[in-house]
Amino acid sequence: MTALHSQTLTELASGLKKGEFTSVELTQVLLDRIAAHDDKLNAFVTVTASAALATASRADAARVAGIGGALNGLPIIHKDIFCTRGIKTTCGSKMLENFVSPYDATVVQKLADAGAVVLGKSNMDEFAMGSSNETSYFGPVKNPWNPECSPGGSSGGSSASVAARFAPAATGTDTGGSIRQPAALTGTVGVKPTYGRVSRYGMIAFASSLDQAGVITRSSEDAARLLGVMAGFDERDSTSIDQPVPDYLASIGDSIKGLRVGIVRQHFDAGLEEQTGARVKEAIAVLESLGATTVEVDLPNLDMSVPTYYVVAPAECSSNLSRFDGVRFGYRADDAEDLLDLYCRSRGEGFGDEVKRRIMTGTYVLSAGYYDAYYLKAQQVRQLIADDFRKAFADVDLIAGPTTPSPAFKLGDKVDDPIQMYLNDIYTIGANLAGLPAMSVPCGLVDDLPVGLHLVGAHFNEETLLRCAHQYQQQTEWHKACPEAFK
Amino acid sequence: MSLDKDQVRHIAMLARLKLTDEEYAISVQKLSKIVDFVDQLSAADTTGVVPMAHPLDAAQRLRPDVVTESNERDRYQENAASVSAGLYLVPKVLE
Secondary structure (H helix, E strand, C coil), X not given: CCCHHHCCHHHHHHHHHHCCCCHHHHHHHHHHHHHHHHHHHCCEEEECHHHHHHHHHHHHHHHHHCXXXXXXXXXXXXXXXXXXXXXXXXXXXHHHCCCECCCCCHHHHHHXXXXXXXXXXXXXXXXXXXXXXXXXXXXXXXXXXECCECCCCCCHHHHHHHHCCCCCEEEEEECCCCCHHHHHHHCCEEEECCCCCECCCCECCCCCCCCEEEEEECCHHHHHHHHHHHECCCCCCCCCCCCCCCCCCCCCCCCCCCCEEEEEHHHHCCCCCHHHHHHHHHHHHHHHHCCCEEEEECCCCHHHHHHHHHHHHHHHXXXXXXXXXXXXXXXXXXXXXXXXHHHHHHHHHHCCHHHHHHHHHHHHHHCCCCCHHHHHHHHHHHHHHHHHHHHHHHHCCEEEEECCCCCCCECCCCCCCHHHHHHHHCCCHHHHHHCCCEEEEXXXXXXXXXXXXXXXXXXXXXXHHHHHHHHHHHHCCHHHCCCHHHC | CCCXXXXXXXXXXXXXXXXXXXXXXXXXXHHHHHHHHXXXXXXXXXXXXXXXXXXXXXXXXXXCCCCCCCCCHHHHHCCXXXXXXXXXXXXXXXX
């Protein structure tokens, strides 16, 4: 039998069903791994060992009684942006260092109802603002493939945990690439569904028109399994879309013969590191060998996506984060002189540098006299970018390209230059601006560091992405590659 | 520099952020870089383009006007730094 920590969700589900091991045994194996190795990665903010064992024990009883849910007894990790009742939810910030949510996020509730065992809450960039995990108040997460490198961000604790075999799956959130970029840099699968597909209720808001919850796993099949549980209409999320959730596993085994794969020429321009580009082209050749055809598509406004994002996202961030006032919850400065001083010092001391920078950028672009030139203009360009995708999807079923311009970069390398850091999301941001589903699939190594193939689909076409990735994974072994130190 | 120190002070005040002198100096520099970067947008031709309101063109949903939440004030207030008799306490506002 493959070691339990190396098995996928799908394999573990089968092993539990056959009685090869219990959920309590499995949970204990992973908790022991986390206890032994997380000091090397800093992937966790909170490990919920006793709660996990209690849930696992209930799951074992449910299985014996024949009443377990779709994920009964299977271990997962939640990004620390999802509110969990009775367990700290820090969002990687000093502001919420001691915050205990009075309720569960819908995603948390749905996964719990399905019987999943939560091992803990993963580290992340503060308020999901960052692409390297270096903005976390709890310190950076390290990449299991090379501890000197970033695991990506903002869902870096989730991606590092899945890559290090701490758990077969983790939740994440993606506003500009925060699931897909860390998945690419750690050799894991990351899926950002269509905007409105998964409920945002109880997911601490960064940029509400871009934020979407998703998953990080090691196989596309596992992602399909989890997404099927997480997706669906939620009346508590005002932008949730009321559309039935297909059975993502039902079509995943179908051939991709005849699938039209769009290739964007600009994705392979000078900004892309050569070896990363070579791995991505090899992956596209595999899709062709499976019967897919490639079609060149044009996204003429692509180069405007990063500047558009860095107006829209900070604007929405400055508005969303105004709720942190030091009064109702969160950090409060001591000995305030008056109410204004209480607000300004609680926020000044409670937020980190990058969060303050984004709040100020957003405040500036929304301030009197600048609104038309920045925010309104960005929402117009955003429309142009969405139109480009709409036209492209008239001719193709999905778009394939690189997830990131290069493999993982060294911690500290980009931290002083916000623009360089922002450009890391150049290939992923478009899907957020247009609300499209997208995923990253491990497609090779460059100097012993993983890189990802990025797939973008039309609205609500997660099925095609998951099927394409699954078929690719039937032909390749990249998703099974494990960092040497975590075998 | 597209932003000066006074502008950054004004923005910080609007955002209710107290910064240290060192933070001001760095913010002037970094925010200027960001503003210069997003200024690229001015080159895009957006004549007649309707600004995006929702990525899926969905309309805002309305819900029936009925009470759905119960009163859980005590539980919510467990996260507050200072409360008394069900109220949140802040520094004195009126003399």
